[in-house]
Amino acid sequence: xxxxxxxxxxxxxxxxxxxxxxxxxxxxxxxxxxxxxxxxxxxxxxxxxxxxxxxxxxxxxxxxxxxxxxxxxxxxxxxxxxxxxxxxxxxxxxxxxxxxxxxxxxxxxxxxxxxxxxxxxxxxxxxxxxxxxxxxxxxxxxxxxxxxxxxxxxxxxxxxxxxxxxxxxxxxxxxxxxxxxxxxxxxxxxxxxxxxxxxxxxxxxxxxxxxxxxxxxxxxxxxxxxxxxxxxxxxxxxxxxxxxxxxxxxxxxxxxxxxxxxxxxxxxxxxxxxxxxxxxxxxxxxxxxxxxxxxxxxxxxxxxxxxxxxxxx
Numbered sequence: 001x002x003x004x005x006x007x008x009x010x011x012x013x014x015x016x017x018x019x020x021x022x023x024x025x026x027x028x029x030x031x032x033x034x035x036x037x038x039x040x041x042x043x044x045x046x047x048x049x050x051x052x053x054x055x056x057x058x059x060x061x062x063x064x065x066x067x068x069x070x071x072x073x074x075x076x077x078x079x080x081x082x083x084x085x086x087x088x089x090x091x092x093x094x095x096x097x098x099x100x101x102x103x104x105x106x107x108x109x110x111x112x113x114x115x116x117x118x119x120x121x122x123x124x125x126x127x128x129x130x131x132x133x134x135x136x137x138x139x140x141x142x143x144x145x146x147x148x149x150x151x152x153x154x155x156x157x158x159x160x161x162x163x164x165x166x167x168x169x170x171x172x173x174x175x176x177x178x179x180x181x182x183x184x185x186x187x188x189x190x191x192x193x194x195x196x197x198x199x200x201x202x203x204x205x206x207x208x209x210x211x212x213x214x215x216x217x218x219x220x221x222x223x224x225x226x227x228x229x230x231x232x233x234x235x236x237x238x239x240x241x242x243x244x245x246x247x248x249x250x251x252x253x254x255x256x257x258x259x260x261x262x263x264x265x266x267x268x269x270x271x272x273x274x275x276x277x278x279x280x281x282x283x284x285x286x287x288x289x290x291x292x293x294x295x296x297x298x299x300x301x302x303x304x305x306x307x308x309x310x311x312x313x
Contacts, residue, residue: 003061004087005035005107006160008080010073011094015047016199021094022055022062028100032107037062038080039094043070077176078168089163091176093154099193106157106190114162114185117148117177118155118192136174146181148189155192159185171215178219233284241277244270 007025011018022037029035039052039062049066056062065079077091088107092098102118109116123130137151152174166179177187221232247270251261261267 001034002085002087003034003036005029005032005090006080006084006086006088007035007037007090007092008040008077008084009037009092009094010040010042010076010080011044011048011052012042012070013044013046013048014094014199015044015051017094017096018048018051018055021092021096021100022059024096024100025092026059028103032104034086035061036085038083039064040076040080041066042073042076043067072171072173074168074170074173077173081163081166081168084160084163087160089158089160091154091156091158096198097195098153098155099195102155102192103157106155106192109188109190110157110159112186113188115156115158115177115180115187117150117187117189118153119148119150119189120153120194121149121191123194140175140178144178144181146178146187148177148187150189151175151177153189153192170218172219174215175219229287230284233280233287237277237280237284239277240273240280244273244275244277248274 007029009021009025014021018039025037037055037059039055041049041052041064049064052062052064056064063083065076065083067075080091081089088110090103090106092100092103098118106116106118123133133150133152137149140146140151141148156176158176158180162180162185165183165185166176168176168179172179177189181187247266251264251267251270255261
C-alpha cells in the first residue's frame with residue numbers, strides 16, 4: 001500500500017541535524033497517516049550519508065538517494081518528486097530551521113489550495129539573507145502577480161500531481177510556487193515558525209543570489225512566452241523596425257528637398273534599427289518554428305468528462 005505522504009528532504013553536509021530531524025518528522029507525521037521519508041544527499045563531504053544509512057537500516061519508511069557530486073537543490077527536489085509515491089508531497093530543509101509540527105496545518109490547507117508554502121514571518125536569519133529575499137519576493141510579485149511573501153520557503157506541501165508537473169533544473173527550486181501558479185494550480189501560504197540554525201553553516205551566498213536573479217528572468221520568459229516566442233521577439237523587432245523606418249522616411253523627405261544625408265549619423269542609426277528589427281523578427285519566427293516542432297505543449301486540465309472515452313477525472 002502506497003503512503004499518503006512523501007517527504008522529500010535534500011541535504012548537503014548536515015550530519016549533525018539528520019538524526020534529530022528524522023525523529024521530529026516521525027513524531028509529526030505518525031498521527032497524520034502513512035508516510036515515507038526520501039533523503040537526497042546532494043554531494044555531502046561529511047558523515048551525512050553514514051547517518052542517513054543508519055536511518056535507512058532502522059526504518060523501512062526511509063529511502064535514500066546519493067548524488068555523485070553536488071548538483072543543487074533543484075536536482076534533489078526533482079529526483080525526490082519523481083520517486084514520491086504519496087498523494088501529498090512535503091518538502092523540508094534538513095537544517096532544522098523549519099518546524100515539522102507545522103506540517104499538519106499546511107496539509108489541512110490543501111482543501112483550499114493545491115500548493116501551500118510556509119511563510120516565515122519571523123525569520124531567524126541574518127540580514128544578509130533576509131534583505132535579498134525580500135527584494136527577490138517583491139520582484140517576483142510584480143512580475144507574476146503571485147500574492148506570496150515567501151516563495152523560497154523550504155517547507156511546502158503540495159499535491160503529487162503538482163509536484164510531478166513541475167520541471168526543475170538550475171535554481172528553479174526557488175520558483176516552485178510560481179511554476180505551479182503559471183500552470184493554473186491554486187497556490188497559497190500560511191505563517192509558520194522558523195528557528196535559528198542549530199548546526200552547520202548556511203549554504204547561501206552572493207553567487208546564489210545572482211543565479212537566482214538570472215533564473216527569475218528565465219522563468220518570466222518561459223512562463224509568458226514559451227508557447228509564443230514571436231510575441232516577445234516580434235514586439236521588439238517591430239518597434240526597432242518602425243523607428244528605423246520613420247527615421248529613413250524623414251531622411252528621404254529631406255534628401256528629396258536637396259539636402260545631403262550621406263554624412264548624417266541618423267542615417268547610420270536608421271539602417272541599424274531596420275536591420276536589428278528584421279533580425280528580431282526572423283529570430284522570433286525561427287523560435288516559433290522550433291517550438292511548434294519540438295516542444296510539447298502543456299495545457300493545465302483540471303478535469304475531463306467524456307462519455308466516449310469513459311473519462312471522469
